[in-house]
Amino acid sequence: MAYEKELQVAQLAVQRATRLTKRVFHEKAKGTLSKDDASPVTIGDFGAQALIIAALKANFPADEIVAEEEAADLRENEKLRGTVWDLVRSTKLEDDKAEEVVGGAVKTDEDMLKRLDEGASQGGAKGRIWAIDPIDGTKGFLRGGQYAVCLALMVDGEVVVGVLGCPNLPVDDTAPLTADVGQDADDSEGRGVLFSAVLGQGATSRPLTTGALAAERSISMRPITDITKANFCESVEAGHSSHGDQADIANKLGITAPSVRMDSQAKYASIARGAGDIYLRLPVKATYQEKIWDHAAGDLIVREAGGQVTDVNGNRLDFTVGRTLANNKGVVAAPAGGHAQVLKAVQEVLSKK
CATH class of the missing domain: 3.30.540.10 (Fructose-1,6-Bisphosphatase, subunit A, domain 1)
Structure with missing residues (x-):
């Protein structure tokens, strides 16, 4: 192996x-x-x-x-x-x-x-x-x-x-x-x-x-057959992810379950085993760069569990450019079959800002 x-x-x-x-x-x-x-x-x-x-x-x-x-x-x-x-x-x-x-x-x-x-x-x-x-x-x-x-x-x-x-x-x-x-x-x-x-x-x-x-x-992740039944994980700290944007995204997708807020890559782990469905980390500052150690393990675990992980522009997370994800903004993680739908909602909400 x-x-x-x-x-x-x-x-x-x-x-x-x-x-x-x-x-x-x-x-x-x-x-x-x-x-x-x-x-x-x-x-x-x-x-x-x-x-x-x-x-x-x-x-x-x-x-x-x-x-x-x-x-x-x-x-x-x-x-x-x-x-x-x-x-x-x-x-x-x-x-x-x-x-x-x-x-x-x-x-x-x-x-x-x-x-x-x-x-x-x-x-x-x-x-x-x-x-x-x-x-x-x-x-x-x-x-x-x-x-x-x-x-x-x-x-x-x-x-x-x-x-x-x-x-x-x-x-x-x-x-x-x-x-x-x-x-x-x-x-x-x-x-x-x-x-x-x-x-x-x-x-x-x-x-x-x-x-x-x-x-x-x-x-493995739960396949999303009805996006309205999905649930979100997001950061506890408002300084790490825009809670308001996430609420707008949930509303656009018809998701009514309240988001679950927790710290750390436990969010990646939780959706990878099907306890949750979607993890969003939405940009709060244009200049902020995510650190690679905050995402590398979780990114792989979600993808190997049947998920897709990109930034808000639909690009894979790029771990080649140093200690930060300088080429990426935000994180969108979801089951592979539902990722495109979630990403579209994310982009529609963020485009209005």
Whole structure:
């Protein structure tokens, strides 16, 4: 199977990283900082990224990595660095064989800082490049909503492996997508899902565990036979997607079900397994550029589950131009059979602005 080792390492690396984020999830003091873009950063972001990069460099040392965080804040904050280091050095999978496969033990706090800074690749159209978002949906994570640990491999600009760890989504793939899924979530029994896809090989889900990988299940999107019965996922933050435009699009399509708002690429995962149908991320600023780590894994998982993902102009997401999706505006994800209808409504609404 193509990319078999890459998939296994990615799955175990994400699963190990979610062990760390879940530990932080239950602590009251999460070491919140403020970055230049005003979004919160927690010790979970730093710790998860360090663990994932360590695994990738242990198994694929020549690969480049594009990741969200860098070590500068930890170098300047000794207390925070110590907190993150304590978590990183004590987080392992509870299965020796799985831990051996994923590898990448972080030996010292300086080693941890080095790993964090190895995510500074500028990306591009050539070679093997991994994209990491250690905690996608940090605000959701902080408030007890949905978040995802995200990892994708791009080869010559094409996403070929995608993995999402979603600790607060229900394990049951048939669980309906309800309005409260994006708030007051937790990682209690029956929650925690690992989603995966390899280009041309379909998409799967399996329960997150603390050790070896659980048995997988094939997932697929629901075909849209009646667009009026479909439901939408959208971002919680109005600054990430235009809620007003989405309401107009729903009205144009005759969709009456209220949209479900949740953070992170858990939206991609939810529609990929048929819990939802459509994910829209509509431009709010002409100058804003999406980051590749916010979309690479989810884009592949939805497409391998029978969906189509484009921007609002109908173009495939272009991961070849660096750390951002500079050639794209917004995201329209839907089952392949209904995507054209959804895209037409999106374009009609946006053209009136």
